[in-house]
Amino acid sequence: PDSSPLGHPTPGSLHLTAHHLVFKRDDVDASTDSGDEVWIPLTLLHSVTRTPPSLTGEPTPLVLRTRDYLTYELSFASIADADLAWDTLKAQCGTLSSGGLEARYAFAQPRRTAKGEGEGDGAGKGKGRADGWEVYDVEKEFARMGMGTRSKAWRFTNVNADFQFCPSYPAKIVVPAKISDTTLSYAVKYRSKSRIPGLVYLHWANLGSITRSSQPMVGITQNARSIQDEKLIEAIFTSHSQHSHALQPMHQIVYGATPSNIIIDARPTKNAYANSVKGAGTENMLYYRNCKKEYLGIDNIHVMRSSLNGVFDALADAESTGTLDRAALRRTNWLSHLTNILDGVLIVVRTVHLFNSHVLVHCSDGWDRTSQLSALPQLCLDPYFRTARGFAVLIEKDWVSYGHRFADRSGHLCNDRVDFVHKLGTDASTQQAFLASVTRQFAGSSHAFKETCPVFQQFLDCVYQVQRQFPTRFEFNERLLRHLVRETYGDAQGTFLFNSERERAELDARSRTASVWDTVFDPATGTLKPEFRNPAYDPALDDPHRKSPDADQGVVLVDAHDVRWWHELFGRDDDEMNG
Structure with a gap:
């Protein structure tokens, strides 16, 4: 797909981990470290909008908006690729929210080399490190x-x-x-x-x-x-x-x-x-x-x-x-x-x-x-x-x-914190998806969202x-x-x-x-x-x-x-x- 993390169309590939959406640019030498990847924490997503190609002229784009007010547009070469990205992203956001706080990326990263270097013992001070x-x-x-x-x-x-x-x-x-x-x-x-x-x-x-x-x-x-x-x-x-x-x-x-x-x-x-x-x-x-x-x-x-x-x-x-x-x-x-x-x-x-x-x-x-x-x-x-x-x-x-x-x-534990919006298209399936989205909004959000x-x-x-x-x-x-x-x-x-x-x-x-x-x-x-x-x-x-x-x-x-x-x-x- 194409993405626009730098303000212009950029070819690359999309990867989804347990905690991040990662866009890897094709036009950057892999041996360099010059912004060749864009990492978006799933918890930072505010909304994901899918727009039918008939409204934009682009092949099935997904528009991602984050809680720090950045916008990324992902355009795919085929409807099948867009479907896969949409479904996988939606499922992964739900899985992450229902996994409890220990499923968060903070717990997945290595914090210390040993339990004994934890709270209250001056961890790392001897090495000149601040905590x-x-x-x-x-x-x-x-x-x-x-x-x-x-x-x-x-x-x-x-x-x-x-x-x-x-x-x-x-x-x-x-x-x-x-x-x-x-x-x-x-x-x-x-x-x-x-x-x-x-x-x-x-x-x-x-x-x-x-x-x-x-x-x-x-x-x-x-x-x-x-x-x-x-x-x-x-x-x-x-x-x-x-x-x-x-x-x-x-x-x-x-x-x-x-x-x-x-x-x-x-x-x-x-x-x-x-x-x-x-x-x-x-x-x-x-x-x-x-x-x-x-x-x-x-x-x-x-x-x-x-x-x-x-x-x-x-x-x-x-x-x-x-x-x-x-x-x-x-x-x-x-x-x-x-x-x-x-x-x-x-x-x-x-x-x-x-x-x-x-x-x-x-x-x-x-x-x-x-x-x-x-x-x-x-x-x-x-x-x-x-x-x-x-x-x-x-x-x-x-x-x-x-x-x-x-x-x-x-x-952090809210399943519907990310707003997935499927905009109205001409076919019956997109119309049903849109109506389902509207119905959910009028029916009210979850207690966690409130x-x-x-x-x-x-x-x-x-x-x-x-x-x-x-x-x-x-x-x-x-x-x-x-x-x-x-x-x-x-x-x-x-x-x-x-x-x-x-x-x-x-x-x-x-x-x-x-x-x-x-x-x-x-x-x-x-x-x-x-x-x-x-x-x-x-x-x-x-x-x-x-x-x-x-x-x-x-x-x-x-x-x-x-x-x-x-x-x-x-x-x-x-x-x-x-x-």
């Missing part, structure tokens, strides 16, 4: 924030050491020092999926905090309460008056004379109250002192999935018409969703930094919107998280460790917006963000394969799979690879003692309404998408 799994050390990270030194108000609890307390939480949770494990054992019953409020960030300037949880189980009448949950949140909101030594933001106006603690419910108000049919909902503020509550109105995973699918459709239409319909892009509301998220980020940043206060963030179960709204403010508040290693720590801490459901949201959503990609898009507004404040460049989008949907590393730290431990991922950070940092030196470095980065701008009219102490305030299409990710020119 991506060691990027995040929970105790070192919270010590860096000042826990145990500048603040004695917090402690680690091992109540979840065996993941029985909360299966989707990390083994080590940071809670107020004055709250006992006994109190936690009662408070846990009041939070959906047992996801109690846990600390994720202590602010360097004033020891304000960001904590995260799931929604409270307030009962169908919305009046159920938990004294233990109320005590836990009160302890959080009074934490920086307990044995703490906080610096003060260097502003002419001293903020925070009156605490402005906030409980942020990321959902639209109606969605929060709709959860009452499950006995859940939102906090009754009569029972929570010295704080207020704000709803952010950020839509759920179903709305976000539909929104990005609309972007895919608009880009696909542009390939056939030759013109990108910006009105169609606007109708997806993708940029509006980013604005809503960044509006919430700004509330958190101002509350913590300017008002010397604390924020508790939750949505429903606390692993989607909550992860966005806990991680993004930290990126703005702490320059460390704008370094490459700090960014890796942030993702490991707030996404991987705190149980974002990567397997579900990326559709759990898919580009939540983490949306987070990376928000990072892109901050990075674009503050181009000198990031050690890493936009290319790293695109790389992480690809790795989110790919299955070559173990980092983004699982729903929780517990699942990762059960399958011994640290010793059996590679970390995504092995692809970001040089394995010999541990430094950021050159292709991901930002040459405009100026860390001196983040000095909190810098004397300048534009000094900001290293805290960046993002403009939530200055959002643009991430044209580099979508493979388009800036002018074409943003005008």
Whole structure:
């Protein structure tokens, strides 16, 4: 067949492995290593479209679109070859999805030469090799924030050491020092999926905090309460008056004379109250002192999935018409969703930094919107998280460790995650195939498909917006963000394969799979690879003692309404998408 991985027709042969579709070019010397093969992970496929030759003039093409917004057109010399490729690809995608996580390419690659070189023993250090799994050390990270030194108000609890307390939480949770494990054992019953409020960030300037949880189980009448949950949140909101030594933001106006603690419910108000049919909902503020509550109105995973699918459709239409319909892009509301998220980020940043206060963030179960709204403010508040290693720590801490459901949201175990579309032809068989496809769409997708959503990609898009507004404040460049989008949907590393730290431990991922950070940092030196470095980065701008009219102490305030299409990710020119 012919393929177009380089933007022009290229003769070659097609090979299908258990995990990849491989196109080998005929016009390249096999002894060279100059891009003679194109490897497409099957997990990276978004759609496969078969178009009858009568509509295109080409012999039975297949059009492949990937989740990192590349398009490949495969043209075959015969209908029989096209049939074989279509049927085999469809069957292999289904087999891969039903094979479980251990069937993924991450487990098929050799990770270590011996089991003894696995987790926690300094594997490879004697050989001068860095290990991506060691990027995040929970105790070192919270010590860096000042826990145990500048603040004695917090402690680690091992109540979840065996993941029985909360299966989707990390083994080590940071809670107020004055709250006992006994109190936690009662408070846990009041939070959906047992996801109690846990600390994720202590602010360097004033020891304000960001904590995260799931929604409270307030009962169908919305009046159920938990004294233990109320005590836990009160302890959080009074934490920086307990044995703490906080610096003060260097502003002419001293903020925070009156605490402005906030409980942020990321959902639209109606969605929060709709959860009452499950006995859940939102906090009754009569029972929570010295704080207020704000709803952010950020839509759920179903709305976000539909929104990005609309972007895919608009880009696909542009390939056939030759013109990108910006009105169609606007109708997806993708940029509006980013604005809503960044509006919430700004509330958190101002509350913590300017008002010397604390924020508790939750949505429903606390692993989607909550992860966005806990991680993004930290990126703005702490320059460390704008370094490459700090960014890796942030993702490991707030996404991987705190149980974002990567397997579900990326559709790793979803049989219908790849959309196979057989366009209408003139013969009866193609018409039947088309009608079957339409019937499936109207009948509804599987439960697994309905759990898919580009939540983490949306987070990376928000990072892109901050990075674009503050181009000198990031050690890493936009290319790293695109790389992480690809790795989110790919299955070559173990980092983004699982729903929780517990699942990762059960399958011994640290010793059996590679970390995504092995692809970001040089394995010999541990430094950021050159292709991901930002040459405009100026860390001196983040000095909190810098004397300048534009000094900001290293805290960046993002403009939530200055959002643009991430044209580099979508493979388009800036002018074409943003005008």
